[in-house]
Amino acid sequence: MTAIRQQDFIDSIADALQFISYYHPQDFVQALAEAYRCEESPAAKDAMGQILTNSRMCAMDKRPICQDTGIVAAFVRVGMDVRWEDATMGVTEMVNAGVRKAYQFPDNVLRASVVSDPAGKRKNTEDNTPAVVHYEIVPGNKVDVRIAAKGGGSENKSKMTMLNPSDDVVEWVVNQLPHMGAGWCPPGILGIGIGGTAEKAMLLAKESLMEHIDMSELKARGPKNRIEELRIEIFDRINALGIGAQGLGGLTTVLDVKILDYPTHAASKPVAIIPNCAATRHIHFELDGSGVATFTPPNLEDYPDVHWQPAADARHVNLDTVTRADIAKWQPGETLLLSGKLLTGRDAAHKRILDLLAKGEKLPSGVDFNGRFIYYVGPVDPVRDEVVGPAGPTTATRMDKFTEGMLAQTGLIGMVGKAERGKVGIEAIKKHAAVYLMAVGGAAYLVAKAIKSAKVVAFADLGMEAIYEFEVKDMPVTVAVDTQGRSVHETGPAEWKKRIGMIPVKQI
Numbered sequence: 136m137t138a139i140r141q142q143d144f145i146d147s148i149a150d151a152l153q154f155i156s157y158y159h160p161q162d163f164v165q166a167l168a169e170a171y172r173c174e175e176s177p178a179a180k181d182a183m184g185q186i187l188t189n190s191r192m193c194a195m196d197k198r199p200i201c202q203d204t205g206i207v208a209a210f211v212r213v214g215m216d217v218r219w220e221d222a223t224m225g226v227t228e229m230v231n232a233g234v235r236k237a238y239q240f241p242d243n244v245l246r247a248s249v250v251s252d253p254a255g256k257r258k259n260t261e262d263n264t265p266a267v268v269h270y271e272i273v274p275g276n277k278v279d280v281r282i283a284a285k286g287g288g289s290e291n292k293s294k295m296t297m298l299n300p301s302d303d304v305v306e307w308v309v310n311q312l313p314h315m316g317a318g319w320c321p322p323g324i325l326g327i328g329i330g331g332t333a334e335k336a337m338l339l340a341k342e343s344l345m346e347h348i349d350m351s352e353l354k355a356r357g358p359k360n361r362i363e364e365l366r367i368e369i370f371d372r373i374n375a376l377g378i379g380a381q382g383l384g385g386l387t388t389v390l391d392v393k394i395l396d397y398p399t400h401a402a403s404k405p406v407a408i409i410p411n412c413a414a415t416r417h418i419h420f421e422l423d424g425s426g427v428a429t430f431t432p433p434n435l436e437d438y439p440d441v442h443w444q445p446a447a448d449a450r451h452v453n454l455d456t457v458t459r460a461d462i463a464k465w466q467p468g469e470t471l472l473l474s475g476k477l478l479t480g481r482d483a484a485h486k487r488i489l490d491l492l493a494k495g496e497k498l499p500s501g502v503d504f505n506g507r508f509i510y511y512v513g514p515v516d517p518v519r520d521e522v523v524g525p526a527g528p529t530t531a532t533r534m535d536k537f538t539e540g541m542l543a544q545t546g547l548i549g550m551v552g553k554a555e556r557g558k559v560g561i562e563a564i565k566k567h568a569a570v571y572l573m574a575v576g577g578a579a580y581l582v583a584k585a586i587k588s589a590k591v592v593a594f595a596d597l598g599m600e601a602i603y604e605f606e607v608k609d610m611p612v613t614v615a616v617d618t619q620g621r622s623v624h625e626t627g628p629a630e631w632k633k634r635i636g637m638i639p640v641k642q643i
């Protein structure tokens with residue numbers, strides 16, 4: 136019988152979570168590098184270049200790949216011959232102790248994103264606990280852990296359906312992609328669960344994301360069973376949609392498609408999709424009683440030789456002097472480098488601002504949006520000499536319902552966020568001749584290098600959702616919705632879908 140010490144288990148969980156916060160899985164890096172090499176869409180290639188450069192920078196400095204350092208999900212297989220030595224906690228409590236330790240590690244503090252009372256006060260638990268833990272009791276004398284830190288943007292795009300037995304799984308999956316938008320930060324991996332019951336299909340989809348990326352090997356050797364045929368068919372059909380990196384239009388939307396299946400009721404065909412994003416983070420380890428798990432860092436030489444630099448013809452914008460006349464000249468898809476002062480705000484700050492205005496109250500001093508831009512971000516806390524931790528954009532569609540109010544009542548002229556805007560957001564942008572700019576999701580550490588100072592100016596009680604004022608220098612963004620309401624997330628994928636259908640293209 137193997138004896139596992141409680142502290143070894145806790146430390147292994149903590150070390151694993153720290154490790155995946157700054158090291159992408161190498162199969163992901165290699166697959167993304169290959170997609171980057173093949174990409175023909177300049178906008179998508181630029182976005183992938185930022186993600187790859189960000190990945191190496193994070194590995195070098197041991198700082199998070201993304202400002203959203205995720206909610207922890209773990210699949211734990213406990214051998215039936217395992218004994219827990221000196222344990223005073225249940226195993227879930229031990230996992231949570233490891234999460235707490237990892238997210239509060241002083242040299243690389245991770246963002247606490249988990250809130251309790253999800254249908255009510257939504258109060259941040261401050262230490263990113265609790266994790267979501269799934270167990271299996273299996274023969275053997277080891278504890279096997281697969282653990283992931285899952286970003287909210289990609290988790291939010293999960294889908295589940297109960298198909299009729301005769302319905303086509305491929306058709307349903309491929310039809311979901313255009314509705315998922317780019318808030319899941321493609322290119323990434325699609326996890327699919329087929330069969331079982333409703334909840335089992337979701338679990339299978341999540342579990343499938345723990346597997347290695349092997350689409351190019353699978354294509355090279357050919358499918359051996361129906362599931363592998365489905366993987367290839369879904370992979371090719373999704374990439375033929377032309378959605379591309381960050382939804383900008385391009386050749387690669389998914390780097391792999393994973394499927395796990397399970398027997399189901401004769402009347403049912405449950406199907407679930409869970410996407411993994413540009414910040415794909417997961418790792419596997421085993422404990423055999425010999426101590427804490429060890430993790431081997433990747434070799435920096437193994438990272439692709441990609442060093443993103445802003446395009447020489449990018450337009451430089453001074454945020455402190457920019458006018459409505461200036462923004463009216465910006466074209467969809469144009470690259471800008473922003474310098475000057477930028478206020479931040481996410482869902483909670485937007486709600487509070489509009490509630491104050493509805494009551495006829497003034498906004499806090501320091502919060503003046505007149506002629507200014509807002510950046511949708513919840514940064515990681517700084518460490519060492521940083522002014523701010525990784526600070527990439529959050530999903531802009533969540534702010535759509537606040538956009539009319541913000542543009543009409545605060546004098547705001549522009550927004551910076553991630554992925555597309557919805558219909559309501561675009562209508563408000565067009566009506567007020569405002570503009571929406573897009574930064575690359577999954578390049579948070581690179582983006583943070585453009586932030587030269589940061590201070591909280593209001594709503595400090597909201598933690599990472601407080602309003603900051605950033606001073607930025609050459610922050611890279613793309614004009615995603617112009618003052619006339621033209622959106623690159625509509626034109627880009629449409630153009631690339633057509634091109635993929637018409638020309639021979641290189642695909643991984």
Ligand code: SF4
Pocket residue numbers: 201202203204205285286287288289290318319320412413414415527528529576577
């Ligand atoms: S890459 Fe995008 S979806 Fe993933 S954690 Fe970061 S912001 Fe969220």
